[in-house]
Amino acid sequence: MMKYYLAPMEGITTYVYRKAVRDFFGDGVDKYFTPFFAPQTKRHKSSAAIRGILPENNEGIYLVPQMLTDDAEDFLAFEKDMRSYGYTELNINLGCPSGTVVSKGRGAGFLEHPQKLDHFLEDVFAKTNAEISLKTRLGMHDAEAFPQILEIYNKYPLKELIVHPRVRDEMYSGNAHRDVYRWIKQNSRNPLVYNGDIFRPGDETDGDEPIEDTVMIGRGMIADPSLIRQLKGGKPADRSEMTAFLHRIRDDYIKRDPDERHCMEKLKEIAAYLKASKRTMKARHLEEFMVELDRSIRENPVYG
Numbered sequence: 001m002m003k004y005y006l007a008p009m010e011g012i013t014t015y016v017y018r019k020a021v022r023d024f025f026g027d028g029v030d031k032y033f034t035p036f037f038a039p040q041t042k043r044h045k046s047s048a049a050i051r052g053i054l055p056e057n058n059e060g061i062y063l064v065p066q067m068l069t070d071d072a073e074d075f076l077a078f079e080k081d082m083r084s085y086g087y088t089e090l091n092i093n094l095g096c097p098s099g100t101v102v103s104k105g106r107g108a109g110f111l112e113h114p115q116k117l118d119h120f121l122e123d124v125f126a127k128t129n130a131e132i133s134l135k136t137r138l139g140m141h142d143a144e145a146f147p148q149i150l151e152i153y154n155k156y157p158l159k160e161l162i163v164h165p166r167v168r169d170e171m172y173s174g175n176a177h178r179d180v181y182r183w184i185k186q187n188s189r190n191p192l193v194y195n196g197d198i199f200r201p202g203d204e205t206d207g208d209e210p211i212e213d214t215v216m217i218g219r220g221m222i223a224d225p226s227l228i229r230q231l232k233g234g235k236p237a238d239r240s241e242m243t244a245f246l247h248r249i250r251d252d253y254i255k256r257d258p259d260e261r262h263c264m265e266k267l268k269e270i271a272a273y274l275k276a277s278k279r280t281m282k283a284r285h286l287e288e289f290m291v292e293l294d295r296s297i298r299e300n301p302v303y304g
């Protein structure tokens with residue numbers, strides 16, 4: 001049986017979004033991840049961040065909190081906090097391409113410092129009580145550096161190694177390097193999860209076979225939240241389902257924070273993936289935005 005994970009997406013896959021996926025399209029989603037926590041900034045102590053991992057906001061969801069750090073003590077403090085909420089599986093972000101993150105040697109930036117990365121993992125694995133997965137890119141500038149990084153990963157008993165086969169400089173452009181992924185499959189000692197450019201049924205295959213037993217999907221699921229259901233042989237989203245899904249997200253954001261501008265900002269991030277009309281994206285008030293969004297869904301021929 002193939003397994004399917006919803007990728008973490010900062011600003012999008014919040015608990016409000018994850019719960020709506022669970023209720024409308026969640027049957028085939030085996031694992032969810034939080035967008036990254038960055039404990040150096042004490043962000044994970046903020047009430048907004050904690051709300052995202054409260055068990056009552058994540059019922060019926062297998063959730064893995066993700067952390068972005070290059071400091072083992074920070075990670076272990078995060079682990080302890082997360083354990084108090086019941087989380088024993090955690091993920092470390094080694095792929096974030098953002099300039100402010102990589103310049104500090106975190107996310108994909110950590111891949112430029114293999115010795116430091118090795119020491120970090122050594123410290124973490126010496127002391128952890130959690131199951132730990134890593135989410136990695138292939139490197140900063142060039143996939144040539146990856147064999148050395150994989151050798152490091154191979155030293156540790158990872159719960160999973162989730163690979164987005166692009167280098168940082170590529171951001172999200174071009175195609176994921178499936179040829180490099182094939183090489184990784186032959187050389188990883190840890191269980192693998194493939195992540196990258198699965199937008200429609202068929203994209204999860206490599207020739208006649210699935211590219212991997214477990215795949216993680218980000219943008220493809222935001223653009224079409226029924227994608228995992230379709231990969232499992234189910235039906236595409238229809239208009240009424242999409243409309244109800246989006247209205248649920250609207251309602252839950254408003255319950256969380258009655259400021260309509262904040263709600264609309266969140267919804268616009270999602271709408272950007274939905275081929276919503278220009279009028280939707282330019283709406284200045286939530287009510288106008290929802291009318292235009294509904295119209296975009298109604299007029300989009302992809303929905304049955």
Ligand SMILES: Cc1cc2nc3c(=O)[nH]c(=O)nc-3n(C[C@H](O)[C@H](O)[C@H](O)COP(=O)(O)O)c2cc1C
Nearest residue numbers: 007008009010035036093164196197198217218219
């Ligand atoms: C807007 C946006 C936000 C993202 N936020 C995160 C994040 O918080 N943590 C993370 O590990 N990856 C993050 N990613 C990367 C995705 O999880 C995923 O690896 C990437 O989109 C490639 O997968 P896809 O081709 O299925 O979208 C983000 C990507 C985008 C486009």
